[in-house]
Amino acid sequence: MAKLPPLPTYPESYWLQSLNGLPAYTKLQHDTEADVAVIGGGISGITTAYLLAKEGLSVILLEAGKLLHGTTGHTTAKITAQHDLIYDELINQEGIEKASLYFQANQDALRFIERTVNQHAIDCSLLRQDAYVFTNSEDYIRKLEKEMTAYESIGIPAAYVDHIPLTSISSRAAIRMDDQAQFHPLRYLESLVRQITEAGGHLYEGTTAIDIEKGQLPTVRTADGHAVTCKHVAICSHFPFYDGFGFFFARMHAERSYALGVKSNIDYPGGMYISAEDPKRSIRSATAEDGSPLLIIGGQKHKTGQGICTINHYEALQEYAANQFKTEEILYRWSAQDLVTGDKLPYIGRITDADSKSNIYIATGYQKWGMTTGTAAAMIISDLIQEKENRYEELFSPSRSLSVKTLKNLVVDNFDVAKHLISGKLEMVHRKPDDLEPDEGAAVTLHGRRAGAYRDKEGKLYIVDTTCTHMGCEVEWNNGDRTWDCPCHGSRFSITGEVMEGPAERPLPLLSEQH
Structure with a gap:
């Protein structure tokens, strides 16, 4: 390694x-x-x-x-109509006319951004790039072939290739969507x-x-x-x-994903890349503040407030970057929240x-x-x-x-919400605020009730009510980003309880703030 x-x-x-x-x-x-x-x-x-x-x-x-x-x-600031593997699914779900409109709407957006950049002479590193969905899995080759057929049906300028230009990553097949773009948003x-x-x-x-x-x-x-x-x-x-x-x-669920900005000594060939299979891996280039090349490596999606300890997602990208790109230094890490509809x-x-x-x-x-x-x-x-x-x-x-399929997806999502609502109320919490080390957060018991506590590096302790102000689910500690995240509908709160992401509109009550 x-x-x-x-x-x-x-x-x-x-x-x-x-x-x-x-x-x-x-x-x-x-x-x-x-x-x-x-x-x-x-x-x-x-x-x-x-x-x-x-x-x-x-x-x-x-x-x-x-x-x-x-x-x-x-x-990650990719300006592209290549949204993972979506066009074969859209044709089967909505028909070829609507799938074509989806592509055209996104291409119109790309052209609008480019016109606006040119009109106002905006220095935002806008660069035309080909976009690739690639796989190294035998199971996904057939899916790529079907997606390529969908591209051809719609008339998307593209090609099916057996490898990607980014040779530090092994690939068995890929679809290239021509002439997409990236920028500093x-x-x-x-x-x-x-x-x-x-x-x-x-x-x-x-x-x-x-x-x-x-x-x-x-x-x-x-x-x-x-x-x-x-x-x-x-x-x-x-x-x-x-x-x-x-x-x-x-009618939607919230997902988080993660990104690193890394320095690498590889010779980057251009292009924007995303893996077809999970865990997702997204790669594009940028320029660091000192003018040196920077790679933006993203992935590791999961429903907000659910899954493994969140710092582990950063660590998975850290390991991937080191193994695939001979990472010299990690300058940035960040995460994003996105909303996914049933269809x-x-x-x-x-x-x-x-x-x-x-x-x-x-x-x-x-x-x-x-x-x-x-x-x-x-x-x-x-x-x-x-x-x-x-x-x-x-x-x-x-x-x-x-569609019936979409409604089934929404039923599954809302069953998941009900499961987390109930499990949060039944959870037994044994830790006390005094148990926390500096820069540690966790659900704790305070006066016989569940609460959320975070002790900062200077030892100051912040304790909030963990009941989400949207619909009453119990929020979970996100140690990767130091936030309180709701596993039901994706609301996120700061260590002092302020709303960072909706649908919640009211903060978590701050129960205590101690030096």
């Missing part, structure tokens, strides 16, 4: 660390109004606000935390943020939207008691904070009422491919708000009918 360079002590995203710094935006501290309220400061929300502000609409964007610090800041979106403000848009950070009062002029209510009255609301907050009786928490298609568009069309829109469920689908979502929602036709509206509609 190759020598393993140490992991960074704390998780840090390469994209965030290599950004020169976004301007800081204040909280919303007054009632206001606009044509459109956009909720969420990731790629979907920022692109939606950019498109609408550019058309002369007044736009207000609300972000609960800091712009670009959510999933968009923790991506935050440098790209930093430019769009500037364009929004120059067009008269307003952005607010630290402003959590908690409810919408429906009507001809809907009103967004914030946690601080302020209101944004508008004509349209675009919910691009990863997990929709407003359900509209769509029961989205029951693997995002929910994008109007939340429709029983008797009318709504002026409230959502974009969610990107299944780890948010650079293209998040951009496509912004293009679709922008068109719908401006009452323009969009040929992808029906494909991604949140109110679309679901």
